[in-house]
Amino acid sequence: MIYDFNKVINRDRTNSVKWEFVGHHVAGARDDTLPLWVADMDFPCAQPIIDALHARVDRLIFGYSDPYTEEYLSAVTGWFERRFNWIIDPEHLVVAPGVVPAIGVLLRILTQPGDGVIIQRPVYYPFTNMITGNGRRVINNPLSLSDGRYAMDFADLEAKASDPANTMMILCSPHNPVGRVWTPEELIRAAEICQKHEVVLISDEIHCDLVRRGVTQIPTRLLSDSDQIITCTSASKTFNLAGLHICNCIVSSEKIRQEWQAEQRGRMGLSGGNAMGIAATQAAYNQGEEWLEQVLDYLDANLQFMAEFIAERLPQAAFTIPQGTYLPWIDLRGYGLTGPELEERILGQANIALDQGYIFGPEGEGFERINAACPRSILTDCLERMAKVLEG
Ligand SMILES: Cc1ncc(COP(=O)(O)O)c(C=O)c1O
Structure with missing residues (x-):
């Protein structure tokens, strides 16, 4: 089966921490903040898992x-x-x-x-x-x-x-x-x-x-x-x-x-x-292997796209495609902003929730962690907004 990971799936009212509860977890986030923070994917789940869950539901007792x-x-x-x-x-x-x-x-x-x-x-x-x-x-x-x-x-x-x-x-x-x-x-x-x-x-x-x-x-x-x-x-x-x-x-x-x-x-x-x-x-x-292989291809392409976008549109950022995870780590220290100034641009002006680097320890100051396990259109929207507030 071929999966379509470009499709945006509405996660409203699914109790999603990433989307629905972003305002509870990320100080300063609003209801319409674009959330690329916590590590879960905005992709449809593997069909054999969906089928197994349906079959389990049909057994009626939990x-x-x-x-x-x-x-x-x-x-x-x-x-x-x-x-x-x-x-x-x-x-x-x-x-x-x-x-x-x-x-x-x-x-x-x-x-x-x-x-x-x-x-x-x-x-x-x-x-x-x-x-x-x-x-x-x-x-x-x-x-x-x-x-x-x-x-x-x-x-x-x-x-x-x-x-x-x-x-x-x-x-x-x-x-x-x-x-x-x-x-x-x-x-x-x-x-x-x-x-x-x-x-x-x-x-x-x-x-x-x-x-x-x-x-x-x-x-x-x-x-x-x-x-x-x-x-x-x-x-x-x-x-x-x-x-x-x-x-x-x-x-x-x-x-x-x-x-x-x-x-x-x-x-x-x-x-x-x-x-x-x-x-x-x-x-x-x-x-699940068939699904995972397609996700891995999609992630590789998203990260390649991201590297090219950053090289062209965020020239002061330093970026290496991560060998593992779907959580690219971008070094924005080249923009010379303090932590609060960076956050004001990313969350305040661009209205994106990322994981700010310093939460991973003081060594992360000036970095942001982006969740790239999302449709390309969402990732593009995030990067466009970042370029706008950092490059003008
Ligand atoms: C390194 C690492 N360990 C553990 C977890 C979370 O594990 P769990 O949800 O099973 O508690 C994460 C989630 O992002 C993670 O990145």
Whole structure:
């Protein structure tokens, strides 16, 4: 089946956080603000998922549901075997209501209050919220930026990992918002440093399927024998199912799995799974590949278009097509505006809601993150408005 991702789909009155609730989440946004902020797609969902959800609705009853069936587990493991040559023991899967809630559980069971948790800013800001919200400390191992390419600072990472007060690292792979897909060498080095200093490594690979043509994403756990690496992944980002609240984590340590269930089921009372999320994930991983291949082509074309537009119409901006994610990160420091001045132009004058770079850490000041998983006409409208307020 051929999908039409150019078609604009009306998301009014679907409880969309991105569109309907933009005013609640982005200070200064209005009802008619063009929203290219939070990471969900404005594309129609894969037809096999829609069909599976319809079929599930037709079963008429939505009682407590458990995801741990052979059918569900093999859908998940089959996907990672086909797409990443990763053979996962189905017993190692832990299902949670989302990657961010999973990180919250992991923080509580694997670290103590006051412990340091290493992250690499500028990075997905809920990492910070979960760390500080759970009474742990953010230990920043900032990424370096040179010639438009971000890299890890391994000397700094080693110094921070060697401090016994720092007990966990949260790696973002691919990295949101800088768009890097880490090389095997980088992943091995980060994993080795963590292993050497007994730092548990959470590898958030929620964007693992969303990489550019010709770029290879490798699961961190495939490159290391450490069972202190926990991989968080989900069909929700790949197939745009975030509202169905389900994710899959790969946890090879039985002890950690038991502690996880004791926290999630025992102390939080989250004993089941989301019935619609289970049906959708199963269909996505079993039958979603045709749709995903078309989305990947469309995203590549959107990002290429964006690079050309920026080169021509926003000449003071610096831009590199991200290797992974659909969240291009644009460096607007060349316009010489302060953070509030930039925001006044983008949100106040252009009436666009983007994710302002500084929310990912002070290293992001002067950058904006744009959500390019939208019809080309919406992306064009956004870029035209930006050119108008920045270039006149
Ligand atoms: C790196 C990263 N992790 C986690 C999430 C959210 O995961 P969930 O909706 O499963 O909590 C996102 C969403 O954008 C993300 O970019």
